[in-house]
Amino acid sequence: MMENNNGFISTRFYQVTIWIWKMAYLHLLWLGFSIAGLGLITLFPATAALYGVLRKWLMNEQELNIFQVFFKVFKESLLKANLLGYTVCFFGYLIWFNYHYLGVISGLEYLSIVILWYVLVIVFMFMALFLLPLYVHYQMTYFNYLKASIIIALLNPIKVLSLIITLLLAGAAFYLLPGLIPFYLSSVIGWLVMWHALRAFKKLDTKRLQLAQQDIDKAKKGKLSESLNSSTYPM
Numbered sequence: 001m002m003e004n005n006n007g008f009i010s011t012r013f014y015q016v017t018i019w020i021w022k023m024a025y026l027h028l029l030w031l032g033f034s035i036a037g038l039g040l041i042t043l044f045p046a047t048a049a050l051y052g053v054l055r056k057w058l059m060n061e062q063e064l065n066i067f068q069v070f071f072k073v074f075k076e077s078l079l080k081a082n083l084l085g086y087t088v089c090f091f092g093y094l095i096w097f098n099y100h101y102l103g104v105i106s107g108l109e110y111l112s113i114v115i116l117w118y119v120l121v122i123v124f125m126f127m128a129l130f131l132l133p134l135y136v137h138y139q140m141t142y143f144n145y146l147k148a149s150i151i152i153a154l155l156n157p158i159k160v161l162s163l164i165i166t167l168l169l170a171g172a173a174f175y176l177l178p179g180l181i182p183f184y185l186s187s188v189i190g191w192l193v194m195w196h197a198l199r200a201f202k203k204l205d206t207k208r209l210q211l212a213q214q215d216i217d218k219a220k221k222g223k224l225s226e227s228l229n230s231s232t233y234p235m
Contacts, residue, residue: 054190055137
């Protein structure tokens with residue numbers, strides 16, 4: 001009995017150490033590829049690649065070549081991930097600009113800009129959280145990615161709140177243990193985001209299947225009705 005317990009403990013310990021190594025390796029890959037282009041053209045593709053690896057892990061594809069998967073997604077993401085990433089940056093710039101503009105206006109104009117500012121903050125947050133996870137999970141057009149990131153967040157307020165709370169807790173942990181930042185920052189943050197995103201995507205997929213099934217049922221009923229209407233009956 002003792003030997004079985006020791007075997008179980010040693011196996012679990014081995015699995016934990018493997019995960020610690022994998023998460024550190026993934027972060028270092030992200031860091032290296034991000035720095036390679038000074039962040040200007042490689043930051044967002046590297047982040048997409050990070051999410052691509054994490055997505056496979058969370059979907060139980062454990063035995064994979066981390067570098068191979070990372071590099072494949074990175075290459076495929078050079079154009080679209082940058083386009084999506086800099087769209088988020090553009091919204092961030094609008095938030096910054098309007099925030100400073102609020103200090104020099106008043107009256108009705110102030111109220112209008114304040115409302116716009118809060119809308120931009122919400123849109124920015126939704127896009128920042130879900131845009132790149134969406135990119136590595138679905139094949140869509142540019143504008144559909146933007147719309148879907150907002151729709152998914154609106155349909156999953158509890159998951160968004162849970163994600164924000166866990167990110168704040170992770171931030172607090174990194175603040176208390178800054179030595180972990182050079183080895184685990186991106187992989188831990190990415191894992192939390194992708195974990196919540198996949199659950200939100202699952203809810204969306206279930207809803208899409210239900211709607212598709214309803215369309216099929218309606219089509220079948222329509223065909224049956226047409227068939228009955230066109231039938232001839234003996235007098």
